[in-house]
Amino acid sequence: MRAISGLWRWRRNPLRRGTDLAEAWLALTVLFLILVTAPLVGAVTGSVAQGSLQQAVREQQRSRHLVAATVVRKLGPAPIDADPESTASRDTHSRVLADWTAPDGTAQHGAVIADLKSPHRGDHFPLWTDGHGRITGRPLDRASATTHAVLAGIGAAAMTAGLIEGCRRLIVWRMVLRRYARWDQAWDRAGPDWGRTGTGS
Template identity: 30%
Template sequence: MARTSRAHVTTRPLWRWRHNPLRRHSDVVEAWIVLAVWTVTLLGGLLAGWAAGQAVDQTFAARRAAAHTVSAELTENAAEGSPVVAGYDVGKVWVTVRWTAADGSTRTGLAKADPTSTTGSRLQVWVNHGERLVGPPPSQAEATFETVMTAALVAPLVSTGVWGAGWVIRRQLMRHRLDEWDAEWRQIGPQWRNFSGGKG
């Protein structure tokens, strides 16, 4: 008895793939849909996460390539500058700095400096190819963290979306199958009742 039950449990998940008189075309379609959904859910989620992570990494790499550091000189005491009121640099102040561009011209702009810095002090600032001051690009460690976090966020979102779409399709197939059963029962039901009545 235990052997029969164990065999039944083993073969039941694959019954849609086996030839039997009770299997319908919709059962075969559903089996393929289930296989496709699980495949896309697992592999598609991983690939989507990897692609999103690579896109973020390439964006950060482009930002790093588009800027470089130069040595700038404060043209005023930092105590005379405006305080930074937001972001990670709260506690620093905005001061005017001067640096020499690649073409030899002198450029000026606003940069963040420690409040104790004095006129003539030097600091490293980031400029783009147009010799305009820009914020520092993310470091390699920060870029790696953002890449991993993006991949970890996108992968389950894509997998959940694919699984949800598969669930909706399977519900539609179930409704179709129930309609088929109702139609067949309307044909067979009267015959069954007549057979049962005649036997009685």
């Protein structure tokens, strides 16, 4: 935004073109829009995301339950591991056949990932399920939801600033193209007589 620093210089300069002043004022306007609009968009987006995520936290904490599961036997690794994080956590997690009781009182049995390094029959481990005993993920906590909302707000503000700056660059590019076209027209008019004695007299 060097054009902003040149705004005062162009104020009374006899070499100033109309596009020079327009470019400087455009840069000043864009700076103002970025300083005002981007934080506003970021704050609104973060606030909306925070409300939505905190609602999801409440729903997940209400519908998901931590139950105690019992290892029946250890299983081998899954043939196709769809979770990319499981490879990194293979040393602390094991695939086991387990029994657990659902919050509604029904007995459940199935293959699960246990937070055990070397599971043995009868070992207990925590397991998140829904009200009917189906396995679910850990519910989102409030701190993580707030972090996601803040990141969403920052991302929205950055995208807004980038969009405004992109529009400025597009307008300046069009102005430069017009300036070059005018120069070409001026050279076309002056070209045939350039350097001749008495030209213009």
